[in-house]
Amino acid sequence: MAAKSDGAALSVQTTENPVPPPLQCMVAAEPDQGPSSCRYASKPYSLLDCCWVLCSLLVFFSDGATDLWLAADYYLRRDYWWFGLTLVFVVVPSAVVQVLSFRWIVYDYTDISGSSSGAVAAVSAAAAAAAVSSKGGECNFSTKGSTNTNKQRGGGNTAGAGTESGTRTCCRVCMWLFQSILHLLQLGQVWRYVHALYLGAQSSWHGNRGHFHWRLMCECADITMLRLLEAFLKSAPQLVLQLSIMIHANHVLPLQGLSASASLVSLAWIIASYQKTLRDSRDDKLPMSYKAVIVQMLWHFFTIGARTIAFALFASVFQLYFGIFVVSHWCLMTFWIIQGETDFCMSKWEEIIYNMVVGIVYIFCWFNVKEGRARFRMWLYHTVTLVENVSLIAAWYLYRGPNTSDFYALIVVCVVVCSYALGIFFMLGYYCLLHPDGPVSAAQWGVCVEDGGLMVESCVTPAEASHLPPPDVVTSPPRTLTRTAGADRGEVVPGDLAVFQVRSTTTISPALAPRPLRTEGPVIRIDLPRKRYPAWDAHFIDRRLRKTILVLENTSPVTPRIQYRSLSKPKEVMEYETTV
Numbered sequence: 001m002a003a004k005s006d007g008a009a010l011s012v013q014t015t016e017n018p019v020p021p022p023l024q025c026m027v028a029a030e031p032d033q034g035p036s037s038c039r040y041a042s043k044p045y046s047l048l049d050c051c052w053v054l055c056s057l058l059v060f061f062s063d064g065a066t067d068l069w070l071a072a073d074y075y076l077r078r079d080y081w082w083f084g085l086t087l088v089f090v091v092v093p094s095a096v097v098q099v100l101s102f103r104w105i106v107y108d109y110t111d112i113s114g115s116s117s118g119a120v121a122a123v124s125a126a127a128a129a130a131a132v133s134s135k136g137g138e139c140n141f142s143t144k145g146s147t148n149t150n151k152q153r154g155g156g157n158t159a160g161a162g163t164e165s166g167t168r169t170c171c172r173v174c175m176w177l178f179q180s181i182l183h184l185l186q187l188g189q190v191w192r193y194v195h196a197l198y199l200g201a202q203s204s205w206h207g208n209r210g211h212f213h214w215r216l217m218c219e220c221a222d223i224t225m226l227r228l229l230e231a232f233l234k235s236a237p238q239l240v241l242q243l244s245i246m247i248h249a250n251h252v253l254p255l256q257g258l259s260a261s262a263s264l265v266s267l268a269w270i271i272a273s274y275q276k277t278l279r280d281s282r283d284d285k286l287p288m289s290y291k292a293v294i295v296q297m298l299w300h301f302f303t304i305g306a307r308t309i310a311f312a313l314f315a316s317v318f319q320l321y322f323g324i325f326v327v328s329h330w331c332l333m334t335f336w337i338i339q340g341e342t343d344f345c346m347s348k349w350e351e352i353i354y355n356m357v358v359g360i361v362y363i364f365c366w367f368n369v370k371e372g373r374a375r376f377r378m379w380l381y382h383t384v385t386l387v388e389n390v391s392l393i394a395a396w397y398l399y400r401g402p403n404t405s406d407f408y409a410l411i412v413v414c415v416v417v418c419s420y421a422l423g424i425f426f427m428l429g430y431y432c433l434l435h436p437d438g439p440v441s442a443a444q445w446g447v448c449v450e451d452g453g454l455m456v457e458s459c460v461t462p463a464e465a466s467h468l469p470p471p472d473v474v475t476s477p478p479r480t481l482t483r484t485a486g487a488d489r490g491e492v493v494p495g496d497l498a499v500f501q502v503r504s505t506t507t508i509s510p511a512l513a514p515r516p517l518r519t520e521g522p523v524i525r526i527d528l529p530r531k532r533y534p535a536w537d538a539h540f541i542d543r544r545l546r547k548t549i550l551v552l553e554n555t556s557p558v559t560p561r562i563q564y565r566s567l568s569k570p571k572e573v574m575e576y577e578t579t580v
Contacts, residue, residue: 045204045216048290050197056273057193060227063235063266064090066259070242073255082245089241093234094186097226101188104222105179107543189230192223211553217281218550221540224270224277231270232360236308239263243312250403264308268301271365278534279436285533286436295430303423304365306416310389313396313412326363329388334359340370340377344535346542371532382424389420522560524549530564538564 067090074083182191199216206212242260246252275296276288288296315322337355345351361367366381368374393416397409526545528538539545539562552560 045200045213050200052273052290052293053193053197053200056223056227056269057190059262059266059269060189060193063262064094066255066262067234067238070255070259073253085241086238089234089238093230096233097230098183098186098188100229101192101222101226102179102183104543105188108547109175189223189226192219192226195219196223211550214550214553218540218546220277221281221536224274227270228274228361229357231267232357232364235263235266236304236360236364239267239308240311240315243308244315247312247316264301264305267304267364268297268299271300271367272297278536281537281540282533288436289434292430292434292436295426295434299423299426299430300365301423302419302426306420306423307364307385307389309412309416309419310392310396313416314392317396317399317401325388325392329363330359333362337362337369342369342535343531344369344541346538368534371534386420389416522552522556523563524552524560525563525565527565529566 067086071083071086071090074080074086179188179191182188196216196219199212199219202212203216239260242256242263246256246260272293276293279285280287311322311326314325334356337358338352342351342355342358344354358367358369362381366378368378370377393413397413400409526538531538539549549560549562
């Protein structure tokens with residue numbers, strides 16, 4: 001097919017292994033007066049981000065080490081039943097997460113390392129062609145006969161090519177061996193944390209531009225997804241188990257308290273970390289400050305603590321009924337989530353499995369999975385959990401064993417009530433004082449958001465525009481934004497910061513329409529509607545799409561920008577665009 005840019009002829013041809021339909025993205029070389037395109041928003045990688053990753057690694061080690069230490073202590077005390085249960089809740093979830101992590105690595109590196117993939121070659125060709133055409137040059141590029149061309153040009157360099165191929169094969173074998181050993185030793189997530197630190201340092205070194213920022217965001221997304229799954233498969237059941245053992249024995253061992261505390265901190269930490277990483281990855285949302293992350297962690301720490309203590313108290317008296325209660329609550333929450341029609345995954349069955357996993361999360365805490373006002377859903381959930389906690393505590397108090405005195409029982413009830421009240425207090429503080437208020441204007445970050453019939457504009461004067469960074473520099477989002485009560489209604493609020501307004505595309509006057517910024521370089525137009533927050537963008541959860549973008553990152557001298565398909569104004573393929 002042919003593509004033109006500023007009058008330069010361009011040809012990109014491919015007939016083998018076409019890209020699947022969801023990956024039909026367009027690599028566009030923007031002309032000077034072309035339509036405004038999307039630029040991925042990046043925030044500077046700071047020392048606080050590095051410290052946060054190190055603390056996450058410390059929490060990960062503390063949770064696993066204390067559980068293994070406690071299991072060994074049970075074995076030495078000849079409590080083989082508690083030893084077996086404690087060990088099962090450590091080994092099985094860790095093995096599941098390691099298998100999933102290794103599967104992702106295999107999928108990410110298999111086709112990238114193999115140079116014979118037609119889809120990857122086509123994407124590389126399109127990226128190179130778009131990069132050349134964006135500079136105003138000419139390029140006649142074809143992937144159809146690339147094998148014969150390489151043979152003709154490289155006939156005299158057979159020995160050099162063979163040496164290079166052998167070195168590449170050796171490096172590939174070493175990489176697979178290294179990753180296999182790491183995952184067999186249950187250290188796959190440790191490697192991902194270390195890799196995230198390396199990518200963060202490289203991203204900061206290169207001024208948060210180029211390929212390292214993309215890989216950093218992808219790695220952080222993978223880590224938080226894996227840790228969230230492991231937390232509710234390992235830490236949450238382990239916490240309930242150890243609390244039940246302590247209540248049943250009416251005695252607390254130091255290791256039991258240490259293991260339960262580490263599990264509770266791990267749960268609260270990973271939920272807050274997941275929300276922060278998700279917001280950092282979305283260019284239509286303001287990032288969370290670390291103050292907000294800490295307050296959200298305290299919110300989940302106290303609410304989950306109260307919830308698990310109530311579970312443990314009830315399970316110490318009614319083991320069978322506790323199992324029935326947990327299964328019933330999970331089924332109810334899963335049905336509620338499915339009825340809400342979430343949009344996280346790329347297929348229907350993956351979405352159902354995801355909803356079932358979120359149903360497990362809902363056994364312990366609130367987790368927003370649907371765009372829109374979540375106030376009613378959140379308060380409904382907390383009302384249900386409050387009624388459940390009160391019922392569980394009341395049942396334990398009435399049917400507790402004779403060894404539990406009234407004074408001890410009253411203290412336990414007060415602990416549960418105060419913990420839950422503290423959690424609600426921190427939740428209100430987060431939403432009233434520290435929650436990022438609404439979406440940020442994409443024009444502030446150099447991004448064009450075309451979704452739902454709304455266009456976000458930036459009121460920037462020509463004098464202010466002269467101080468803007470060059471088009472190839474990825475600007476960072478503001479850490480804080482002044483709350484504007486009338487922003488959702490399209491009112492202009494004065495202030496020291498840039499003023500943003502959201503208006504319908506049908507009411508925009510041509511005289512008031514802002515002049516599109518002049519941009520250069522390729523634009524990745526993804527032929528999919530953008531998922532709504534709090535879902536991940538498609539290029540994070542669809543690994544085929546992510547792999548295609550990473551190939552474009554590696555082959556383009558200029559960092560590509562991403563633009564999703566508009567639901568209100570479907571774009572047509574222009575003359576200067578190349579469909580991959």
